[in-house]
Each structure stands twice: as structure tokens, then as C-alpha cells.
Amino acid sequence: MHSVIVLDFGSQYTQLIARRIREIGIYSEIVPYNTPAEKIREHNPGAIILSGGPNSVYGEGSLHPDEAIFTLGVPMLGICYGLQVIATHFGGRVDVSPKQEFGRAKILVNRHDGAAASMLFKDVPDSDVWMSHGDKVVDMPEGFRVTASSSNSEMCAIEASGSKAALKVYGLQFHPEVQHSLYGKQLLQNFLIDIAGLTPDWSPKSFIEHQIEEIREAAGEGTVICGISGGVDSTVAAVLVSKAIGERLHCVFVDNGLLRKDEGKKVMEFLKPLGLRITLVDAEDIFLKRLKSVASPEKKRKIIGRTFIHVFEEQIHEEKFLVQGTLYPDVIESVSVKGPSETIKSHHNVGGLPKRMKLKLIEPLRELFKDEVRAVGRELGIPEEILMRHPFPGPGLAVRVLGSLTRERLDILRNADEIFIEELKKTGLYQQVWQAFSVLLPVQSVGVMGDKRTYENVLALRAVESSDGMTADWAHLPHEFLSTVSNRIINEVRGINRVAYDISSKPPATIEWE
Incomplete structure (x- = not known):
């Protein structure tokens, strides 16, 4: 199965690119912008997309990919900063724009005999798109042509043409992955299916099959422990891992005293039909003792994370792996996991394992959004009562009781x-x-x-x-x-x-x- 590789240059929208690709039905993976070309080749990519990013391609500390990616013979699409990387690589010039462009803008699609001059713009009319840039292409690289423009970006969309057309290299100054770009999904579909020739065969079912293989390969014959909360994420993660390794999964439900009313009792009742092996641990006293007089939300999160691990260590016997229901919104707000994106806040289950911890992480949902997790859960046969529960933060009510806890x-x-x-x-x-x-x-x-x-x-x-x-x-x-x-x-x-x-x-x- 071919995948689409998204090179992350630090855009907050990078995961949205992967999300839109999956919505089209094609599997995608995000890798750091500087991943070696040979490593990318191992993924058997059917297309490569270069994301946006906060840097300037001409500035000090600018980010550039391994130049060998341009020799892989794979269709390529650059978005915003990605367009500027492509333009610079092929001899064009990017400079600061006299007028910055943020938010909605209207593009004019170049046409020939009434039809779009580029296959990328098939069935795409002149329409609103979402811009977010302060630089623009000012000199076109040789062998490229303009396929769309805006009032501020004359070279808003470019592509290799003439003798270079076989390269199948395209660039967009705007963000098709954002919903405000009205025909953004159509553009991506044109690129992936019509240009790259990929087949839309990715689905929750295929994701499950792929993850089960990966979990089995990662865990080997080892045993696995999972912190289960009764929320959507940890439940789906646990059931998915259980499908892969069966009884070798040991789930632990920690009542940390920071849960909703009667949560412990309710969770144990509705998890029972799922056939998971679960141990209930009453750890309220130790959590509240360590959180006493702590008002800082970041300190609360760190203490809860450390205490959670401490409680887990007491439950570990021969287990070698720890399952977590980490989702991408947790990751993107906590750490720059794929590229240089901005950190907003830490999450207790992201990057929180101390060095002494002997458990290796299994995070099968790390690249998914909540609605995708629910779709996977349905495919796994998890009841709607569980899947449609509202999200609940890992630190629980500790981050909803502001100030000190009692x-x-x-x-x-x-x-x-x-x-x-x-x-x-x-x-x-x-x-x-x-x-x-x-x-x-x-x-x-x-x-x-x-x-x-x-x-x-x-x-x-x-x-x-x-x-x-x-x-x-x-x-x-x-x-x-x-x-x-x-x-x-x-x-x-x-x-x-x-x-x-x-x-x-x-x-x-x-x-x-x-």
C-alpha cells in the first residue's frame, strides 16, 4: 500500500493535511522536514507533501529538506512554506511580501478554453482560500508556470511544466487543508488521485489491521500494561491492543480522586462487557496528598503524571510495555513531535515517562483526532455509550478546580x-x-x-x-x-x-x- 508522506516544517496545520488525506481515503504519515530521502523511500511513498511553517526560506536558520527527495521521482506538492522551498530549490527567488496576507483571499484560476489550465485545479472555480504568509515567490523558477493567482500573490500556484512536467511538482501559497479554503479538499483529491494515481483504500478497518500488525511487531511476546480511564481514547486503545495480543494486556484503572461523581463505579460497570482484564486501584489519598497547596496548572499536571507513573510501577509485574491513549491534539499542544511547531501546554501523558521507567510506549492512536478514534471504536464494536462520552482531561478535575485542591x-x-x-x-x-x-x-x-x-x-x-x-x-x-x-x-x-x-x-x- 502506497502512503503519502507529509514533511513537517512546523505548521500548526500539518496534522490537518494528514487528516484531509485520510478523509479522501489514503493513508498518510508525518515525518520531520529533514528526514533523509532514503528513509522516506522506505515508506514506499506515492506522493510527498511539504507543509507550511513559520520560517523564511531565505532567513538565518531556515529549514530545508534533504535535497535528494527531489530525485525520488514521486509527485510533490508544496503548501505555503513548502511552495517556497520548492521554488528556491529549483532556482526561483522568495522575498518578503510588501503586503502580508492572512485570512481569506480569492484566487483566480488560470484557464484555457474555459477549463483549468492545470489538472490540479480540475473542478475548482475562482474561490476563497485561506492565506497565512508574509513572504512570496517573486522570481519564478525556470521550467515552471503559474496556474493561479491572488491580488497579493501573482504566483499563488505554480507547477513544473514543459521539459520538467514529468517531475509532477506543484506548489500552493495558500492552505488547502483548512476548511476556509472552499475547494481545498478537491485540490488535494486532484493531486493524490488524478496526478499521483493513488487508490483511496484507507479506512478505520484498514487502520485497525495496520495497527494490529504494528502492535504485534512492537510487543513481540512481551506483556503490556494499560492505564484505562473509561474515556473514549484509553478504551479504544485498550480494545485495539487487546485485539492484537489478547490476555497479555493488563488494564489498570486508577481512581485518583480527581474523577467525576461515582466515576469509578460507573467505569467498571460499562467496561465489563468488553472482556478486558482490569485491576481497580484506589489511589485518591496519595494523589491529593501530593497535590496539596499546589495551584499552578503546569505543576499539577507534572505531579499527576509522576504520581500516575508511580502508581503504575506498583502494578507492574512482568509487563514490558505501557499503552497510552494519546491523540494528536495532545501531542501538538505539548511537544514538537514531528517538527518545530509551537508548544502550547504540556499533557500528562505526552513525553512524561521518566528515564528510570523500563516500560516502552505503545500509542496506537497518536496520529488520530477524536472523531477518527470514535470511527475506529465503532469498527471495533465498542458501544456508543462509551464512544460518545465527552472528552475528559487526563489530569481530571485537578485542572477544573482552579487554584489549590481539597x-x-x-x-x-x-x-x-x-x-x-x-x-x-x-x-x-x-x-x-x-x-x-x-x-x-x-x-x-x-x-x-x-x-x-x-x-x-x-x-x-x-x-x-x-x-x-x-x-x-x-x-x-x-x-x-x-x-x-x-x-x-x-x-x-x-x-x-x-x-x-x-x-x-x-x-x-x-x-x-x-
């Missing part, structure tokens, strides 16, 4: 959050939002209850709409619904006298508050 504050949040989720389900709104939760703020406010002055906690409600967690908009929940939830929380949860609703989107905010 059992009392955790219980206040649990009780309030239970009401919020209960009302969402009762009104049929639960499945209409991507994620919903409550946040206990580290501030108190004055209130009046029963003719008495109160000075108690403020609770924030958060609900967002999203498709992959990379971007999100706040959910426009009905006012009557919010009024009902607010009244119930204030009346039924002792310790809260004010409820607010978070109406910020991602970006600029993140979905979680910490």
Missing part, C-alpha cells in the same frame, strides 16, 4: 458538574456539543440567600462545538436551559452562589481552562 472543593465541583451533564442529557443537548463541563474558580463572590449575606464560590460552565478539538466555538445553549442549570446548581450545591457561562472560542482560549 476534597471539599472537588466534591463541590463534582456535584455541580453532575447537574450540568444531567440537564444536557435530559434536554437532548449532550450530543449536540463536543464537550461540556464545569470549572470551579479560585474566587468568591457576595450573594444573598434567605435574606443572609453569603460569600461563596463562583462556578463557570463551559460547552463547545468542535470537530477535532484543534479549534472550537462556544456552544450557544438556550438561555432557558442555562437558567435552569444555574438555579439547580445554586439551590442544590452548597458552596456556590454564582454561575457564569464561558463564551470564548479556541483560539484564542483553549477548551480547558488549565
Whole structure:
């Protein structure tokens, strides 16, 4: 099976490129921009895509691929910075643009007798695209031609032509992978299927088959331990690994005292039918002891990560591998895993293993978004009740109780959050939002209850709409619904006298508050 190799030059959109490719039904892999050509050849690539990135190709510290990739004879598409890399390699010139171009722009497609002059633009009209650049191609490389332009980028799309046409090298100044590029998916499809000749045969089923082979190869005859939380990610990861190695997988459910109301009991009940071998560990005391008086969200995450590993070490017997349900949004926000992308925040399950740890990682979902994980879960036969649960952060309520943690504050949040989720389900709104939760703020406010002055906690409600967690908009929940939830929380949860609703989107905010 041919794959598409995406060279990552540090764009925040790199994984979106791979995502769009998979949506077309073609398997893709992301590798660092400087991966040697021989290493790329081992992947049997049917096409190579060069991502965007924050650098300037002419600047100090600019990023360039192994030049031998241009001799592999594989169709190539450069996006934004990738276009500029291609233009520079073939003798063109890139310079700072007199006018930066960020956001929507309209492209004009070059045509011949009414049809697009380039196969890349088949069935693509003049339309809006998404730009994000401060540099542009100012001198065309020899043997290339312009196939589309914008008001600010005369060479908005270029391709090898004439004697170089056989190279099948193309470049776009805009980002076809972003939804705001109206015909972006069509462009990618034209490149991958019509130009590169690839067959769309990748699916959740083929992903599972591929991962089972990889898991078996990685684990060999060894035994594997998995931290399972009852969330979508860890459950799908556990079932997938179980399909590969069976009883050699040992799942551990750690009740760290930072879970939702009655979560431990509920999780053990709905995981039972999946046939997994699970050990329940009550570790609430040790987690809360180590988190006492800690207010910094980053310190909380690190402590929870270390403590989680500590608890795991006590459960390890002959296991050699650790399964984690890490997803790509976790990775891209935490570490520059494939290339020089910007770090936003750390995640407890990303890069958190200490050097003394003898377990090797198995992360079968590391390249997937949440909706893709759910599709894989359906293929594995996991019930919808589990698959459609809202995302829950690895550090749990520790990052939803802002400031210092106490059992009392955790219980206040649990009780309030239970009401919020209960009302969402009762009104049929639960499945209409991507994620919903409550946040206990580290501030108190004055209130009046029963003719008495109160000075108690403020609770924030958060609900967002999203498709992959990379971007999100706040959910426009009905006012009557919010009024009902607010009244119930204030009346039924002792310790809260004010409820607010978070109406910020991602970006600029993140979905979680910490």
C-alpha cells in the first residue's frame, strides 16, 4: 500500500493535511522536514507533501529538506512554506511580501478554453482560500508556470511544466487543508488521485489491521500494561491492543480522586462487557496528598503524571510495555513531535515517562483526532455509550478546580458538574456539543440567600462545538436551559452562589481552562 508522506516544517496545520488525506481515503504519515530521502523511500511513498511553517526560506536558520527527495521521482506538492522551498530549490527567488496576507483571499484560476489550465485545479472555480504568509515567490523558477493567482500573490500556484512536467511538482501559497479554503479538499483529491494515481483504500478497518500488525511487531511476546480511564481514547486503545495480543494486556484503572461523581463505579460497570482484564486501584489519598497547596496548572499536571507513573510501577509485574491513549491534539499542544511547531501546554501523558521507567510506549492512536478514534471504536464494536462520552482531561478535575485542591472543593465541583451533564442529557443537548463541563474558580463572590449575606464560590460552565478539538466555538445553549442549570446548581450545591457561562472560542482560549 502506497502512503503519502507529509514533511513537517512546523505548521500548526500539518496534522490537518494528514487528516484531509485520510478523509479522501489514503493513508498518510508525518515525518520531520529533514528526514533523509532514503528513509522516506522506505515508506514506499506515492506522493510527498511539504507543509507550511513559520520560517523564511531565505532567513538565518531556515529549514530545508534533504535535497535528494527531489530525485525520488514521486509527485510533490508544496503548501505555503513548502511552495517556497520548492521554488528556491529549483532556482526561483522568495522575498518578503510588501503586503502580508492572512485570512481569506480569492484566487483566480488560470484557464484555457474555459477549463483549468492545470489538472490540479480540475473542478475548482475562482474561490476563497485561506492565506497565512508574509513572504512570496517573486522570481519564478525556470521550467515552471503559474496556474493561479491572488491580488497579493501573482504566483499563488505554480507547477513544473514543459521539459520538467514529468517531475509532477506543484506548489500552493495558500492552505488547502483548512476548511476556509472552499475547494481545498478537491485540490488535494486532484493531486493524490488524478496526478499521483493513488487508490483511496484507507479506512478505520484498514487502520485497525495496520495497527494490529504494528502492535504485534512492537510487543513481540512481551506483556503490556494499560492505564484505562473509561474515556473514549484509553478504551479504544485498550480494545485495539487487546485485539492484537489478547490476555497479555493488563488494564489498570486508577481512581485518583480527581474523577467525576461515582466515576469509578460507573467505569467498571460499562467496561465489563468488553472482556478486558482490569485491576481497580484506589489511589485518591496519595494523589491529593501530593497535590496539596499546589495551584499552578503546569505543576499539577507534572505531579499527576509522576504520581500516575508511580502508581503504575506498583502494578507492574512482568509487563514490558505501557499503552497510552494519546491523540494528536495532545501531542501538538505539548511537544514538537514531528517538527518545530509551537508548544502550547504540556499533557500528562505526552513525553512524561521518566528515564528510570523500563516500560516502552505503545500509542496506537497518536496520529488520530477524536472523531477518527470514535470511527475506529465503532469498527471495533465498542458501544456508543462509551464512544460518545465527552472528552475528559487526563489530569481530571485537578485542572477544573482552579487554584489549590481539597476534597471539599472537588466534591463541590463534582456535584455541580453532575447537574450540568444531567440537564444536557435530559434536554437532548449532550450530543449536540463536543464537550461540556464545569470549572470551579479560585474566587468568591457576595450573594444573598434567605435574606443572609453569603460569600461563596463562583462556578463557570463551559460547552463547545468542535470537530477535532484543534479549534472550537462556544456552544450557544438556550438561555432557558442555562437558567435552569444555574438555579439547580445554586439551590442544590452548597458552596456556590454564582454561575457564569464561558463564551470564548479556541483560539484564542483553549477548551480547558488549565
